[in-house]
Amino acid sequence: MFDQIYTLLSHNDIFTPETLIHYWHGFVTTVQLVFLCLALGLAFSIPLALMRASRNMWISGPIWVYTYVFRGTPLLVQLYIIYYGSAQIPGIQHTFLWDFLRSPFYPALIAFTLNTVAYQTEIIRGAIVATPHGEIEAARAYGMSWAKYTWRIVLPSALRRGLQAYSNEVIFMLHASAIASAVTIIDLTGAAYDIYAKFYAPFDAFLFVAAIYLIVSFSIIYGFKRLERRLLAHLRPVGS
């Protein structure tokens, strides 16, 4: 089996072991980038969603402006502003910030995180607002404080309600990460670009990378289906 694969590879012009290693490095970069920005995104978006759901204009207003701006502009434009724009600020090369901004990875991570936080905030906020009023009234009747009923009642049910929309956002983020290659990151798409430019074989290079994205997407979808079965078990018909 292994020998067969090896002979197949050694007879192939494009998919040589070196090329596959290049793809592998790209895959690792993509997974790192997407995972980190989603983890950071979740951490920031829950408190922001609570603020966004507040009835106080001074609390929800600024968050609304932020989500409006970042959902209303293309991610590529945000990435260009943060990557190429940051290098144009006079004197930034001599500050500690430059340690992060010099490599393309952190500017991309910042842009992706800011973008995904905006979307995730709106998803979670929607789920929070949809909490049945009776549940909150009942919680209040038991004498729970805002913090207590938010933690015990609102968030657990809101996060469950937001799960399906959230899984879409994860898939979108994976696909959006392809634009990281525009700022010289060698992610999966960047690796495909390199191989395309080296062999002038657009079909081979991009079809292969499309297949990898497809596999990753389906793995994520499968994972969320399992999670939904567990977390939304109370919504399933009895006996299924």
Place this chain on the structure above:
Amino acid sequence: MKKILIALSCALAVLTSAVHAKDWKTVRIAYDVPYKPFEWKDPNGQFTGFEPDLARAVCKEIHAKCEFIVQSWDGIIPGLLARKYDAIMSSMSITPERAKKVLFSKPYYNTPSAWFTRDGVNINPADKAEMKGKIVGVQRGTTQDTYVTQNLADVVQIKRYTTADDLVLDLQGQRTDIVLLDYPVGQQTLLKKGGFHVVGKPVKLGEGVGVAFRKHDKDLAEKFNKALDKLKNDGTYDKIMKKYFDYSIKM
């Protein structure tokens, strides 16, 4: 009988298209602009530069009408193969990998490549110890990319850019330490802008620049070769070259 008929009609179709292809009344030529001083669009949208001028002279020689088409570098060979145009005259260096996909004319110029860096930085690119750990910028898929990848990949970090503009921005923004660029391009973009200088010795890379055609358009390539030979000998080539360069790129 039916099979023979089909075979005959196919053969006829091939023959007629071959006859049609030999009739080069118009030639569509692709450029990746701007790439000063080889090709760019002047404020009126006219193609200007060494290569469009040379192409006009060639077309006059072979009694064909030239049509110029803009195509970005990344897709320039696929576009040729997809028949979006008939030739590429956009400073394409002749390489074995490219020769697998396209048919090259004889080379019509060759320029040196040079190392550029910011003022205040001094690196000797020939010294591997000094280059260790440096970040080198190149344009993806160029001969400079191949050279750096083959010779320095073990000591330096290579950053590949799609456009020269992004490459210049990142050298200026101190994200790269040194770049390897075609000398005329570096002269036009970096040296003219100021704040940059050449380090080390220029390197001569590759077999020169040729016009690229589809593999089966041998007749068109032959016409171009003959016309280019004539222009090189009758002084037209020199006249066009002197308009844009103060050094010789003839070959």
